[in-house]
Structure formats: structure tokens, C-alpha cells
Amino acid sequence: MNCEELKDLYELYALGVLDGEDKAEADAHLARGCETCRKSLNEAMAINTILLSSAPAAVPPARLKRRVMASVGVERSGWGWAAALAAAA
Numbered sequence: 001m002n003c004e005e006l007k008d009l010y011e012l013y014a015l016g017v018l019d020g021e022d023k024a025e026a027d028a029h030l031a032r033g034c035e036t037c038r039k040s041l042n043e044a045m046a047i048n049t050i051l052l053s054s055a056p057a058a059v060p061p062a063r064l065k066r067r068v069m070a071s072v073g074v075e076r077s078g079w080g081w082a083a084a085l086a087a088a089a
């Protein structure tokens with residue numbers, strides 16, 4: 001995988017849900033000291049920190065929530081608010 005392909009994985013990596021070959025590959029790549037990927041991972045972690053710290057505290061108005069859900073194509077599914085925000089981010 002190249003940096004561009006790995007970039008998509010870092011959000012999952014930052015959430016700690018990446019595993020198997022993908023995680024091994026991301027780990028190996030980061031261990032080589034790739035500056036581009038280190039930055040991507042840092043960004044993903046920053047986004048997660050913002051989401052995790054703000055999501056439980058701020059209860060969004062139902063109307064806004066529906067709009068965000070609709071904008072990311074989530075319509076009354078099992079997805080949580082944080083997942084919708086993550087998808088929108």
C-alpha cells in the first residue's frame with residue numbers, strides 16, 4: 001500500500017479498530033518514519049479527539065441531527081451520532 005491508500009486507514013487506526021494485515025502494514029509503514037503518514041495519523045487522532053470529547057457533551061438538536069444523518073446518507077439506521085459525524089468529517 002502507498003501513502004495515499006494508507007491514509008484512508010488512519011482514521012480506523014486512530015480509533016483502535018484497525019486490525020489484521022491492514023494494521024500490520026500501517027505499523028510497518030509508520031515504523032519506517034514516513035513523514036506524510038505520521039501527519040495523516042496525527043490528523044486522524046486530532047479529529048477523533050475532537051469527536052470523542054465533544055460528542056457526549058453536546059446533544060445536538062434533533063433537526064440538525066436529521067440533517068447531518070441525511071447528508072451522509074444515514075437514515076434511521078443503527079449508526080450513532082458520533083459515527084455520522086465521523087463520516088461527515
Ligand SMILES: [Zn+2]
Binds near residue numbers: 037
Ligand atoms: Zn507514508
